[in-house]
Amino acid sequence: MxxxxxxxxxxxxxxxxxxxxxxxxxxxxxxxxxxxxxxxxxxxxxxxxxxxxxxxxxxxxxxxxxxxxxxxxxxxxxxxxxxxxxxxxxxxxxxxxxxxxxxxxxxxxxxxxxxxxxxxxxxxxxxxxxxxxxxxxxxxxxxYDTALNTVVEAIDKIRDTASSHNRLFFVEVMGRDAGFIALNSGIGAGAEEILIPEENLGLERLLFSLERSRRSGKTSSIVVVSEGDKIGKNVFQLAEYVTQNLPDYDARVTVLGHIQRGGSxxxxxxxxxxxxxxxxxxxxxxxxxxxxxxxxxxxxxxxxxxxxxxxxxxxxxxxxxxxxxxxx
Amino acid sequence: MxxxxxxxxxxxxxxxxxxxxxxxxxxxxxxxxxxxxxxxxxxxxxxxxxxxxxxxxxxxxxxxxxxxxxxxxxxxxxxxxxxxxxxxxxxxxxxxxxxxxxxxxxxxxxxxxxxxxxxxxxxxxxxxxxxxxxxxxxxxxxxYDTALNTVVEAIDKIRDTASSHNRLFFVEVMGRDAGFIALNSGIGAGAEEILIPEENLGLERLLFSLERSRRSGKTSSIVVVSEGDKIGKNVFQLAEYVTQNLPDYDARVTVLGHIQRGGSxxxxxxxxxxxxxxxxxxxxxxxxxxxxxxxxxxxxxxxxxxxxxxxxxxxxxxxxxxxxxxxx
Amino acid sequence: MxxxxxxxxxxxxxxxxxxxxxxxxxxxxxxxxxxxxxxxxxxxxxxxxxxxxxxxxxxxxxxxxxxxxxxxxxxxxxxxxxxxxxxxxxxxxxxxxxxxxxxxxxxxxxxxxxxxxxxxxxxxxxxxxxxxxxxxxxxxxxxYDTALNTVVEAIDKIRDTASSHNRLFFVEVMGRDAGFIALNSGIGAGAEEILIPEENLGLERLLFSLERSRRSGKTSSIVVVSEGDKIGKNVFQLAEYVTQNLPDYDARVTVLGHIQRGGSxxxxxxxxxxxxxxxxxxxxxxxxxxxxxxxxxxxxxxxxxxxxxxxxxxxxxxxxxxxxxxxx
Amino acid sequence: MxxxxxxxxxxxxxxxxxxxxxxxxxxxxxxxxxxxxxxxxxxxxxxxxxxxxxxxxxxxxxxxxxxxxxxxxxxxxxxxxxxxxxxxxxxxxxxxxxxxxxxxxxxxxxxxxxxxxxxxxxxxxxxxxxxxxxxxxxxxxxxYDTALNTVVEAIDKIRDTASSHNRLFFVEVMGRDAGFIALNSGIGAGAEEILIPEENLGLERLLFSLERSRRSGKTSSIVVVSEGDKIGKNVFQLAEYVTQNLPDYDARVTVLGHIQRGGSxxxxxxxxxxxxxxxxxxxxxxxxxxxxxxxxxxxxxxxxxxxxxxxxxxxxxxxxxxxxxxxx
Missing domain, CATH: 3.40.50.450 (Rossmann fold)
Structure with a gap:
C-alpha cells in the first residue's frame, strides 16, 4: 500500500x-x-x-x-x-x-x-x-506563450526599423531542436519567411521567394530563423549568402537570445x-x-x-x- | 449548383x-x-x-x-x-x-x-x-487572450500599490454576461477573490473570506469583479459595503474600462x-x-x-x- | 560640531x-x-x-x-x-x-x-x-516619468477603440492639485483637449472645439481630464454635459485610477x-x-x-x- | 530681405x-x-x-x-x-x-x-x-529615452535568467562612438559593470571587480558593454577572456541589436x-x-x-x- x-x-x-x-x-x-x-x-x-x-x-x-x-x-x-x-x-x-x-x-x-x-x-x-x-x-x-509574445514584440520593433530603411532582417529565435517558437512567432509577427529545423526549404527557395517579394513591391522583409534550422548555415552565414546572391538587399541579423527566457x-x-x-x-x-x-x-x-x-x-x-x- | x-x-x-x-x-x-x-x-x-x-x-x-x-x-x-x-x-x-x-x-x-x-x-x-x-x-x-494580458498587467500594477499601502482593491473587469475574463485574469493576477455573473457567492462569503485572509496575516488583497457580477451591487457599492462591515480595510475601486479592448x-x-x-x-x-x-x-x-x-x-x-x- | x-x-x-x-x-x-x-x-x-x-x-x-x-x-x-x-x-x-x-x-x-x-x-x-x-x-x-508612460500606453489602447468606433473618450488621470500628468500625457497621447486644474477653459470652449474638430472630419477624440480639473464637474458629469449638447457624439468615460501608481x-x-x-x-x-x-x-x-x-x-x-x- | x-x-x-x-x-x-x-x-x-x-x-x-x-x-x-x-x-x-x-x-x-x-x-x-x-x-x-527603456526592459528579462542560473551576462548595447545608452541603461538595469568607449577601465579591473563581487556572494552579474567599448575586444572575445580567467563563471552574451531602434x-x-x-x-x-x-x-x-x-x-x-x- x-x-x-x-x-x-x-x-x-x-x-x-x-x-x-x-x-x-x-x-x-x-x-x-x-x-x-x-x-x-x-x-x-x-x-x-x-x-x-x-x-x-x-x-x-x-x-x-x-x-x-x-x-x-x-x-x-x-x-x-x-x-x-x-x-x-x-x-x-x-x-x-x-x-x-x-x-x-x-x-x-x-x-x-x-x-x-x-x-x-x-x-x-x-x-x-x-x-x-x-x-x-x-x-x-x-x-512558451510568454516567449512567443516576447519574440513577437521584439520583431514588431525590428519591423519599425526594417520598414523605415527598406531592409531585410534575419531574426534568430530559440529552438535548437524544435521550430515551434519560430513558426508561431513568425506567423504572429507576419514574417515573410520562416526557417525551422523540421523542414529544409533549401536556400534556392529562400532566394526565389525573397526575389519574388521584392519584385512585388515589398521593400522590407523579416525572415525568422530557428536556432537549429536545417539549412546548415548559421544565421550570419545565411545573411551573407543572401546578400551575395541578392545584392539589392540591405540585410541585417538580430539574434534575440536570452530575452526570450525572461519577463513577466x-x-x-x-x-x-x-x-x-x-x-x-x-x-x-x-x-x-x-x-x-x-x-x-x-x-x-x-x-x-x-x-x-x-x-x-x-x-x-x-x-x-x-x-x-x-x-x- | x-x-x-x-x-x-x-x-x-x-x-x-x-x-x-x-x-x-x-x-x-x-x-x-x-x-x-x-x-x-x-x-x-x-x-x-x-x-x-x-x-x-x-x-x-x-x-x-x-x-x-x-x-x-x-x-x-x-x-x-x-x-x-x-x-x-x-x-x-x-x-x-x-x-x-x-x-x-x-x-x-x-x-x-x-x-x-x-x-x-x-x-x-x-x-x-x-x-x-x-x-x-x-x-x-x-x-480574449490579449484582453487577459492587459487585465493582468493592470492588476500587477495595482498590486504594487495595494502591497505598498496594505489596501484592499476592487477591480472591475469587462464581461457583462460572462465571467471568463474575470475568472482567468483573476487567477492569473493571483486575486484573493473573484466575483462573476455565473456564480453568486453572496456577500457573507466575501466578508468571511476577507476577514480570514486578514487574520492570516495578509495585509493587501485584490478582488476581481466582473461587470455583470450577480451579487447585485455595482463595484462601488460593493466596496462601500465591505468597508462598512470590515472597517479595518482601506478599500479602493478601479474600473479598468476600455483599455481592455485595445492594444497590440x-x-x-x-x-x-x-x-x-x-x-x-x-x-x-x-x-x-x-x-x-x-x-x-x-x-x-x-x-x-x-x-x-x-x-x-x-x-x-x-x-x-x-x-x-x-x-x- | x-x-x-x-x-x-x-x-x-x-x-x-x-x-x-x-x-x-x-x-x-x-x-x-x-x-x-x-x-x-x-x-x-x-x-x-x-x-x-x-x-x-x-x-x-x-x-x-x-x-x-x-x-x-x-x-x-x-x-x-x-x-x-x-x-x-x-x-x-x-x-x-x-x-x-x-x-x-x-x-x-x-x-x-x-x-x-x-x-x-x-x-x-x-x-x-x-x-x-x-x-x-x-x-x-x-x-512621474513612469506614470506618464503608463497613462500614454493606456490612452493608446483607448485610441484603438475610439478610432474603431468613432467615439469621444474622456480619460481621467491623476493630479488633484496639479495638471502635470494630464498636460504631458495629453500631449504624448495626442489628445484633442486637455483639462487641468491650473486653467479653466470653460465648457463653452470645450464644446466649440469638439464641434470644430468633428466638422473638420475627425471622427474620434480623446479628452484628457485631470482629477482636479477646474471646470467644477467630475468627468462623468462632463461627459453627460457634452453628449447633451453635442448629441452626435458617442461619449465614454475611463478613469485610469491606481494603475498610474504601479509598474516597473x-x-x-x-x-x-x-x-x-x-x-x-x-x-x-x-x-x-x-x-x-x-x-x-x-x-x-x-x-x-x-x-x-x-x-x-x-x-x-x-x-x-x-x-x-x-x-x- | x-x-x-x-x-x-x-x-x-x-x-x-x-x-x-x-x-x-x-x-x-x-x-x-x-x-x-x-x-x-x-x-x-x-x-x-x-x-x-x-x-x-x-x-x-x-x-x-x-x-x-x-x-x-x-x-x-x-x-x-x-x-x-x-x-x-x-x-x-x-x-x-x-x-x-x-x-x-x-x-x-x-x-x-x-x-x-x-x-x-x-x-x-x-x-x-x-x-x-x-x-x-x-x-x-x-x-534616446525610448531606447533606454527598451534596453532596460530587455536586461530585466535577462536578469531573470541570470539570477535563475547564477550566470554572468555580457549585454552589448548600441553606441558606436558614445556610451550614453550603455551608461544610463546600465545604471537603470542595475548592471554590475558598464564598459563604454569614453573610458578604458582595462581588463584587469573588470576581472578584479567580477572576482570581488563573486566573493561577496553575488551569484549572477550583468555587464553592459557599449558597441564601441575601448577595451578593443568585441563582446564575444570579452566573454571568452573572462571565462578563461574566471572559470567559475558561466558566461553568456546577448547582443541587443536593432530592437533598440524600434517600438512605440x-x-x-x-x-x-x-x-x-x-x-x-x-x-x-x-x-x-x-x-x-x-x-x-x-x-x-x-x-x-x-x-x-x-x-x-x-x-x-x-x-x-x-x-x-x-x-x-
Missing amino acids: AKKIQRIGVLTSGGDAPGMNAAIRAVVRACAYYHTDCVGFYRGFQGVIEGDYEELNARSVRNIISRGGTILKSARSREFLTKEGRQKAADTIKKAEIDALVLIGGDGTFRGGKIFNEEHNISVIGVPGTIDNDIFGTNYTIG PSCFDRVLASRLCVRAVELLLDGQTNMMVGFINNKVESCSLEDALKSKPDINKDLLRISDILST | AKKIQRIGVLTSGGDAPGMNAAIRAVVRACAYYHTDCVGFYRGFQGVIEGDYEELNARSVRNIISRGGTILKSARSREFLTKEGRQKAADTIKKAEIDALVLIGGDGTFRGGKIFNEEHNISVIGVPGTIDNDIFGTNYTIG PSCFDRVLASRLCVRAVELLLDGQTNMMVGFINNKVESCSLEDALKSKPDINKDLLRISDILST | AKKIQRIGVLTSGGDAPGMNAAIRAVVRACAYYHTDCVGFYRGFQGVIEGDYEELNARSVRNIISRGGTILKSARSREFLTKEGRQKAADTIKKAEIDALVLIGGDGTFRGGKIFNEEHNISVIGVPGTIDNDIFGTNYTIG PSCFDRVLASRLCVRAVELLLDGQTNMMVGFINNKVESCSLEDALKSKPDINKDLLRISDILST | AKKIQRIGVLTSGGDAPGMNAAIRAVVRACAYYHTDCVGFYRGFQGVIEGDYEELNARSVRNIISRGGTILKSARSREFLTKEGRQKAADTIKKAEIDALVLIGGDGTFRGGKIFNEEHNISVIGVPGTIDNDIFGTNYTIG PSCFDRVLASRLCVRAVELLLDGQTNMMVGFINNKVESCSLEDALKSKPDINKDLLRISDILST
Whole structure:
C-alpha cells in the first residue's frame, strides 16, 4: 500500500521559463490547502544532492506569480547523471523526510525523475516548464506563450526599423531542436519567411521567394530563423549568402537570445502553471507517481513519464501552409 | 449548383477586439492567394447598407497585424436590424458584385449574418472576434487572450500599490454576461477573490473570506469583479459595503474600462486570427455558408451559425476551484 | 560640531510611486559604500513611531530596482501629525541609535521631516518621490516619468477603440492639485483637449472645439481630464454635459485610477532615483540637514526643505500652447 | 530681405529612432496651424534628389504619434554627399516650390543640411532625432529615452535568467562612438559593470571587480558593454577572456541589436519631438535658418548648426561614479 504523502518537495530544473514561479506558487499553495508540508530545493537536482532546500508556505510565494525566472533557481546537474549523485540525492530526500517530488522542467528533468524513481522509489510528477514547447503529452508547456509574445514584440520593433530603411532582417529565435517558437512567432509577427529545423526549404527557395517579394513591391522583409534550422548555415552565414546572391538587399541579423527566457509571464502561462501544478499535487496525494501533467485539448490531463519521453510532438504542418498563404 | 465565389467582402462588427486587424489581413491575403477579389466594408453592416467599402489587396493590410482596433472600424448597426436596412445592404452586395461575406464579430454579428443569408441568400461565414470569449463553438475568441494580458498587467500594477499601502482593491473587469475574463485574469493576477455573473457567492462569503485572509496575516488583497457580477451591487457599492462591515480595510475601486479592448494583439490572438480567417475564406471558396469557424481542442473547426447561436459556453467550474485553492 | 553620521534610516511615505524601490536601493548601497549602517522603516513615519524597522544591506535590495511599489511600504501617518506621535518617533530614533533620515515622498513627507528636525534635532534629507511632479525644487519627481508612460500606453489602447468606433473618450488621470500628468500625457497621447486644474477653459470652449474638430472630419477624440480639473464637474458629469449638447457624439468615460501608481519604473526614474539618493546620503555624511535633493536643469542639486515647501512649481504654459497647435 | 516661408519640406534621415513619427506629425500640424503648406520627402535626402515626396496635412499624420519608425522612411544617401546629388536635390526643391526644410536626424543629417544651405541657399532647421544622444546642443535627442527603456526592459528579462542560473551576462548595447545608452541603461538595469568607449577601465579591473563581487556572494552579474567599448575586444572575445580567467563563471552574451531602434515612443520622446518640431517650424517662419533646436536645461533652445557640429557632448563622469557606488 502506498505511503501517505505528507511532505512534498518541488524544484525547477533545466532552462528557466516564465511561469516557473507561478508553478512553484501553485505547488506550495495546493500543499497548504491540503495540509501537506512543502519544501523547495534550490538549483534543481543539484540542490537535492547538496541538501540545499527551504520550507515553503503560502507567504513565501506571495507576489511571485508575476515574476519571471524562478525563485528556486534552476540548473542542469551533471552530478545527478551519475549513480553516486542520485544516491546522495536519495539520502537528502530520506533525511528531510520528503515523500514525493514535483519536477518542473523539460525532458531532461523528466528523464532524471524517472530514473530516480526507479532506483530509489520516490514518487515523482513532472510538470512541463520550458519555452520550447517540445514536450509530448501537452499542447502547451509553461513559458512558451510568454516567449512567443516576447519574440513577437521584439520583431514588431525590428519591423519599425526594417520598414523605415527598406531592409531585410534575419531574426534568430530559440529552438535548437524544435521550430515551434519560430513558426508561431513568425506567423504572429507576419514574417515573410520562416526557417525551422523540421523542414529544409533549401536556400534556392529562400532566394526565389525573397526575389519574388521584392519584385512585388515589398521593400522590407523579416525572415525568422530557428536556432537549429536545417539549412546548415548559421544565421550570419545565411545573411551573407543572401546578400551575395541578392545584392539589392540591405540585410541585417538580430539574434534575440536570452530575452526570450525572461519577463513577466502571460496570463495564459500563469493560469496554465496554476492548473497543472494543483493537479500535480493532487495526483501525488492520490498515490500516483511517474506521471506528467499536461494540457491536452483544453483540459488538464496526465500521462506516464515514459510516454512523455517516448516521442516528440510534431510541428503543425498546417501552420507552414498558413505562413505561406499570408506572406503572399 | 453553388455559384463560384469570385469576390468576398469582409467586415468587423460589434465591440472591437485586438486581433481584428490580423483577421482582416488574413482574409485579404487568403483571397489574394486564391486569386479572389476582396473588399472591406466600413463600420460593420452599416457600411454594407451605405455602400461604404474599399477594394483591399495584400499591400492594403501591410503592417497591420500588430495593431489594435480595426482598420475597417466597427459599429452596431441599428438599421441592419430592420428588414429595410437589410434590403439596402443586399442592394449594395448585388451592385458591388460580392458573392460572400466574412463576418468578424460576436453573436450579434452572427445573428445578423444568419438572417441576412436567409433573406437574401448571400453566403456568410462568421469568425468569432470579441474579448468576451462568450461564443459557443470555439474555445477562444480573437481578442480574449490579449484582453487577459492587459487585465493582468493592470492588476500587477495595482498590486504594487495595494502591497505598498496594505489596501484592499476592487477591480472591475469587462464581461457583462460572462465571467471568463474575470475568472482567468483573476487567477492569473493571483486575486484573493473573484466575483462573476455565473456564480453568486453572496456577500457573507466575501466578508468571511476577507476577514480570514486578514487574520492570516495578509495585509493587501485584490478582488476581481466582473461587470455583470450577480451579487447585485455595482463595484462601488460593493466596496462601500465591505468597508462598512470590515472597517479595518482601506478599500479602493478601479474600473479598468476600455483599455481592455485595445492594444497590440498577443501572438496567440494573431495566430488564431490568421488560422481562423484562412479557413473562413477556404470554406467560402468551397461553397459553404452559414458556418462559424472556431478553435476547438487545438484545431480549427467549423460549426453551423445556428449551433453557435443556440447556446453559450459554460464557465469552467474547475477554475473556480483552482482560484479557491490558490488564494489560500 | 555636527555628530558623525554612522547610521542612517530610510523610509517611503505618502502615495507610492514607481522608482521608490530604486531609491531605497540607492540609499542602502550608498551607505554600504561609505561604510555607514542603514535601516529601513516600514510604512513611513508610522514605522518610526512603532519601531518597525529592519537592518538593510546590499543584499537586501538585490533585484528590487525593477520593481514597482516600495518594499518598505508607505503610509500617511496621522499619529505623526501629533506632538506625541513625533515624540514616540524620536524615542525610536534614539533607541535605534539612528543619526539621520532619508525621507522619500512628497511635500506632506517633507513637512513632517522639517518639524521633526525642529523638535528633535534629527538630520533629515528629503527625496522627491511622487507621481504628481508637484514639488518645487526639482524638475522631475521620482515616479512621474513612469506614470506618464503608463497613462500614454493606456490612452493608446483607448485610441484603438475610439478610432474603431468613432467615439469621444474622456480619460481621467491623476493630479488633484496639479495638471502635470494630464498636460504631458495629453500631449504624448495626442489628445484633442486637455483639462487641468491650473486653467479653466470653460465648457463653452470645450464644446466649440469638439464641434470644430468633428466638422473638420475627425471622427474620434480623446479628452484628457485631470482629477482636479477646474471646470467644477467630475468627468462623468462632463461627459453627460457634452453628449447633451453635442448629441452626435458617442461619449465614454475611463478613469485610469491606481494603475498610474504601479509598474516597473522607467529607466529615467531609476537613474533619477539612483542619483538623488546617492546625493542624499552624501549630504548627510557631509553634515547637512533639512535639505531636499532635486534634479534641476539636468543636474543634481539641493535646496532647503523650507524653500521646497514654500511654493508649487508652475505649469508650463508653453505646453498648453503646444497642445493647442498639435490638436489642429 | 528674407523670402516669406509658404511651403516647408520635412524629412527623416540617418538611423531611425522612436519619436520620428511624433516629430513629423508636429511639423505637419504646426504648418497647418500657421497656414503653411507641408510636404514630406521619402528616404531622407535621397527622396529630395529623386523628387519622391507627398503633400502632408493634419489627417495624413493622424494616429502616428504612437508608432515607432518613420512613415517618411529614412536612409543615408550617398548621392547627396556629391555636389551633383545636391544639385539634383536643389532642382527638386525649386520645382516643388519649397522654401525651407526641417531635417530630423543626427549629425550626418545636419552636416548635409548645412552644406546644402551654403551651396543652394535653402533654409534648414535641424531636429536631433537619434537614439544615441550624441548631439551637442541638446541634453536629449528624440528616441534616446525610448531606447533606454527598451534596453532596460530587455536586461530585466535577462536578469531573470541570470539570477535563475547564477550566470554572468555580457549585454552589448548600441553606441558606436558614445556610451550614453550603455551608461544610463546600465545604471537603470542595475548592471554590475558598464564598459563604454569614453573610458578604458582595462581588463584587469573588470576581472578584479567580477572576482570581488563573486566573493561577496553575488551569484549572477550583468555587464553592459557599449558597441564601441575601448577595451578593443568585441563582446564575444570579452566573454571568452573572462571565462578563461574566471572559470567559475558561466558566461553568456546577448547582443541587443536593432530592437533598440524600434517600438512605440515613450511619453518623454513624444513630448520632446512635439516641442522641438513646433519650434523648428516657428523658427523657419521667423526667417531663421542653419539652426538646430534642442532641449537644454529643461527648455527648448536653439543653436547654430555649426555649433552643434563642432563638438560632441561629454559623458557624465558623475554617472560612472554612481554606477560604481551602486554596484557595491
